Amino acid sequence: MRLIGILRSPYVRRTAVSLNVMGIPFELDAVPVFDKPERVTPHNPLTRVPALVLDDGEALIDSSVILDYLDEIAGAEKRLVPERGAERRHVLKLTTVALGAVDKAVWSAYEYRFRPAEIVHKPWVRHNDAQVVAGFTYLDAIAAKLGENEWMAGTQRMSQADITTAVGFTFVQIVRPNLGLAEKAPNVARFAARCEALGPFKAAAIPS
Numbered sequence: 001m002r003l004i005g006i007l008r009s010p011y012v013r014r015t016a017v018s019l020n021v022m023g024i025p026f027e028l029d030a031v032p033v034f035d036k037p038e039r040v041t042p043h044n045p046l047t048r049v050p051a052l053v054l055d056d057g058e059a060l061i062d063s064s065v066i067l068d069y070l071d072e073i074a075g076a077e078k079r080l081v082p083e084r085g086a087e088r089r090h091v092l093k094l095t096t097v098a099l100g101a102v103d104k105a106v107w108s109a110y111e112y113r114f115r116p117a118e119i120v121h122k123p124w125v126r127h128n129d130a131q132v133v134a135g136f137t138y139l140d141a142i143a144a145k146l147g148e149n150e151w152m153a154g155t156q157r158m159s160q161a162d163i164t165t166a167v168g169f170t171f172v173q174i175v176r177p178n179l180g181l182a183e184k185a186p187n188v189a190r191f192a193a194r195c196e197a198l199g200p201f202k203a204a205a206i207p208s
């Protein structure tokens with residue numbers, strides 16, 4: 001299978017890390033979507049990444065949908081969101097908080113990337129940034145209670161909540177450094193550093 005998109009995208013990266021954690025081999029096709037939209041559109045009418053092209057040519061789009069498929073093929077031992085029950089709901093809730101905070105960091109970052117400086121709407125940026133900080137503050141209270149080998153949602157092994165939290169934190173540090181997120185969410189910072197030191201994260205490191 002071929003994963004289209006660059007690892008600087010948190011959506012692409014959480015998919016790549018998940019594939020590594022599950023031990024599913026894939027080829028990374030590092031297409032920068034804004035520079036080469038023509039490479040993405042044939043696989044996704046929205047021209048967004050990630051897209052995952054399966055060996056038979058079928059293309060899956062949107063990281064959450066792709067991850068849902070990967071959980072299905074990985075089986076019970078390797079899936080990253082538990083199949084049912086309270087544990088599933090808890091993993092999905094924490095994942096959604098982390099992903100929502102990432103979305104909001106993207107919105108703030110795009111405001112600067114795509115608008116001429118003189119029409120950047122600061123109140124809107126502040127609104128999004130506040131949601132980024134709120135999301136990671138919520139996650140920080142959970143990370144504060146974690147022992148050295150424990151995971152965010154209390155699962156026996158790493159879950160999607162851990163991957164999206166760590167990948168999201170690393171991404172926000174890059175695109176919104178002014179937020180001082182490491183100081184505001186020091187426990188998530190520590191947790192993300194622990195995750196980033198693991199093989200599946202290092203194998204999907206953001207190129208400098």
Ligand SMILES: N[C@@H](CCC(=O)N[C@@H](CS)C(=O)NCC(=O)O)C(=O)O
Nearest residue numbers: 009011033047048049050062063064
């Ligand atoms: N909800 C989507 C978000 C994907 C997304 O926004 N990707 C960005 C790259 S970080 C993109 O393709 N942006 C191009 C655009 O929206 O025009 C997912 O989880 O995959």
